[in-house]
Amino acid sequence: MQPVIQTITETFSFLANQTDLSPSPQINQYFTRLVTSALVPLPEAQVTTILAEVESQIGLARLRELCGTGETALEVHWAKQLANAPDMLATLHDFPYYQNYRHMVQAELALLRQHAPTAKSVLLVGSGPLPLTAYFLAAEHGMAVECLDINPQANQLAQAWLQRLPTPLPITFTSADVRNLTPMPQADVVWLCALVLGQSESEQERLLHTIEARLWPGQFIGIRSVKDLRCLLYPKVNCRCCTNLQFKGVFHPENEIVNSFVVLQKPPAEPRSAQ
Numbered sequence: 001m002q003p004v005i006q007t008i009t010e011t012f013s014f015l016a017n018q019t020d021l022s023p024s025p026q027i028n029q030y031f032t033r034l035v036t037s038a039l040v041p042l043p044e045a046q047v048t049t050i051l052a053e054v055e056s057q058i059g060l061a062r063l064r065e066l067c068g069t070g071e072t073a074l075e076v077h078w079a080k081q082l083a084n085a086p087d088m089l090a091t092l093h094d095f096p097y098y099q100n101y102r103h104m105v106q107a108e109l110a111l112l113r114q115h116a117p118t119a120k121s122v123l124l125v126g127s128g129p130l131p132l133t134a135y136f137l138a139a140e141h142g143m144a145v146e147c148l149d150i151n152p153q154a155n156q157l158a159q160a161w162l163q164r165l166p167t168p169l170p171i172t173f174t175s176a177d178v179r180n181l182t183p184m185p186q187a188d189v190v191w192l193c194a195l196v197l198g199q200s201e202s203e204q205e206r207l208l209h210t211i212e213a214r215l216w217p218g219q220f221i222g223i224r225s226v227k228d229l230r231c232l233l234y235p236k237v238n239c240r241c242c243t244n245l246q247f248k249g250v251f252h253p254e255n256e257i258v259n260s261f262v263v264l265q266k267p268p269a270e271p272r273s274a275q
């Protein structure tokens with residue numbers, strides 16, 4: 001067996017047997033091992049073999065669900081820490097993926113701005129208890145962000161720490177399922193966080209079609225996906241099903257960033273011809 005497969009199966013069986021995936025030195029160590037394995041650049045044939053082997057030994061959906069549960073536990077833990085920390089900003093810098101989020105948002109925005117240079121507002125779908133995407137978009141790039149999460153508790157946790165910032169940021173919150181959001185807010189960009197579209201391809205496709213149908217003419221959509229071995233951590237999103245959207249570009253990371261970012265646009269309305 002390839003060493004990477006052994007690492008993944010051993011890590012999975014340790015984490016799957018834990019009753020609580022909240023951060024602790026041991027849980028962190030095992031998740032770090034998993035993430036590090038997914039970041040190794042390998043030839044395509046080897047990636048295919050590893051994913052097929054993990055599928056048969058564990059099931060990719062089970063592994064990704066475990067990662068999703070771990071990510072939510074990590075976000076809830078840090079949001080609570082931040083709400084109570086004596087020095088909130090210092091604690092925020094201690095979040096282990098702080099720089100990672102910062103670099104990811106920079107790369108995503110660089111791609112988006114090639115196609116939407118004047119974009120100023122974002123609807124962030126699935127913002128979660130630790131909306132660092134919203135934080136960086138607003139604090140470092142001057143964007144106004146509406147955070148949308150299906151879980152009102154996630155929004156409460158996020159607001160509790162964001163309202164402690166010394167300078168308020170243009171970030172607002174809505175608790176709703178994106179499926180029930182009619183009309184779609186007229187933000188310049190709808191930004192889909194990882195894990196929003198669900199695990200299965202059919203679930204993803206249904207949700208993407210619902211969103212696609214509600215986008216405004218000219219509105220952009222950015223979707224977090226994954227490529228290669230990073231598919232161990234999140235499901236890959238197949239954007240090809242969005243036949244009514246124009247594909248604009250994709251960013252695939254080659255460093256410690258996990259998610260790819262796909263940018264699409266609903267075609268702008270045809271100008272009315274003069275009669």
Ligand SMILES: C[S@@+](CC[C@H](N)C(=O)[O-])C[C@H]1O[C@@H](n2cnc3c(N)ncnc32)[C@H](O)[C@@H]1O
Binds near residue numbers: 075129149151195
């Ligand atoms: C844990 S966060 C992941 C965010 C990730 N850290 C990122 O920045 O890409 C995913 C969030 O999506 C939310 N979510 C899942 N399905 C949703 C839906 N249909 N509408 C709105 N929010 C949703 C969940 O409640 C969860 O808080």
